[in-house]
Amino acid sequence: MSTSASQIHTDSDRENVIEVRGLVNRFGENLVHDDLDLDVRRGEILGVVGGSGTGKSVLLRSIVGLLKPTAGDISLFGQPQAQVLAEYEQGKNIRYGVMFQDGALFSSLTVRENIKLAISEHFDISDDLLHPLSCMKISLVGLPAHSATLYPSSLSGGMRKRAGLARALAMEPELLFLDEPTAGLDPVSADGIDQLLRTLRDTLGLTVFLVTHDLDTLHAICDRIAVLAEHKVLTVGPLDEVAQYDHPWVQEYFSGPRGRIVTSQYTDA
């Protein structure tokens, strides 16, 4: 992480785009979140890490309103979540995009149609503009041009992820939710996604909520990292602070064999 970027983006005076207060999620006997608090600031890339089953995806789904939490308050863009969702239902003011873990592309539409779908639903834009627009998004996320006319079933896993990202970007969101964007990608492609996210953040002022296990991504682009464990956010902060946090799982995660390799690479560089 470059020092200038970390100085700008850890500025704590920024407004919060997401505020989660006292979130409780319980499925029957299974308590996932208990009194969880989390803030995401405008223009930052927040990485969310945690062991399997600590509720990373559940947190994401609660914030975007796909899952009604058992208790707790969530506000987006300074408004209560309910208000934002009500606008969504009317198709107005689409301000966030979500990329699901396996893309969740509409299987009966081509990649291009997947991207165009929401735009042509909500805006009256001619096909003359829609076509180059979708081409641009496709090459922006690093998909080859010919993939535009392919159906999701004939894409590889990595390509599906990219297409999912292109679709999440279709409505020009200010806030982007990504569920494991680089998992299952080769290192070169994963690096490409990292670069793209950083460029979009820097140029569009995008805020990114990123669930990931990719230590390279955490090092390369995340401004702050939130560690989920014991039903809440254990600690939030820049990577070097979080890595020092005294908790067995955190230590295991950042100082285990995989973590050490990456850390040493970055300190050498």
Added chain:
Amino acid sequence: MTKPGIKMQAGDSGYEALISGDWTLPFAAGLEQQISVARKYSPDTTGKLNLSDLKSLDTTGGLLLLRLLGGVTPDGLAEKLIGTSSNHLLLLRTICEALQQESHPRRPKSQGIDKMFDRTGRWAVDTWTQVRVLLHFVGVVIVTTVRNLLQPWRMRWTSLVYHIEHVGLDAVPIVSLLSFLVGGVIAFLGATILRDFGAQIYTVELVGYAFFREFGVLLPAILLAGRSGSAFTAQIGSMKSNEELDALKTLGMDPICVLVMPRVVALLIMLPMLSFGSMMMGLIGGGVVSALILDISPGMFAARIYEYTSINHFWVGICKAPVFAFMIAIVGCLEGFKVTGSAESVGRHTTSSVVQSIFLVLVADSMFAVFFEQLGI
């Protein structure tokens, strides 16, 4: 949000376009028109853009700005722009680079006579392939069935019982109700027509013949084609699109053995049973109507069925049941295996499974009718 605008003015070399406001997706439709007007006003590509009044910019707006500028390379971008912030320049550069990669041409729509021949040819080849695939599948299932019968411990008993319950037991109420109603309707028909000849007593034979020979089997077969055949296709199809079938194979399990066999055997067992139930309910329906409007008492009805309706009619009907069951199960499972990836494909094959199995059942039934007629049974 401020409305975006373009103002053209003469610059040092060519035109200079003053860009203002928010160049974002919600304004794209209006901007597109403004750009085409501006491009007409100054069609050359020597102009520059003055971005000092530009408020916010997203990728859609960026694309429109580049369109206004005409052809430009990422390296030549900076000198075409005046008063741009570094963020906007970076974004425009990223978009420009993305556009540099060859874009996929729109597929030209071909029309006319050659297209018609093309479709006909494809249809013919496709139909022939489908028939061969069906025959191949029938062969594979029969071989697997025989092998399984020789090794009964390899049969999936749990799965078989599950399907017997879902295919057979759960269908009993609907099959019974429907047969009862159809039995009543046939008795009505008989009553109306035969009364003119003073032969209303033959209504009993009419209901008996109809249900033993035809309806007792056809009704449950058509119901199961809609109820279970479609379920088989949807179950196997969604497993196929989720790569679960491939997963089974890699675990050394044969999808035919694990998925198809229990379904085929369950239908083979249950359709004859349902047919028997349907025959009984049809007779009861006919009996009730006869008692109510023809004054044929239930005892008389039963006695006449017993004395004047040969048991051969029952055998003619019931021997068709396993054949229909096999057809429905085979078509249902095979259509499931034909599913490719998408959810739409699951839907299409489910429809096709129901249509095909009902079609096959009716064709087979009419062939049976001719066959038994020739035998004089």
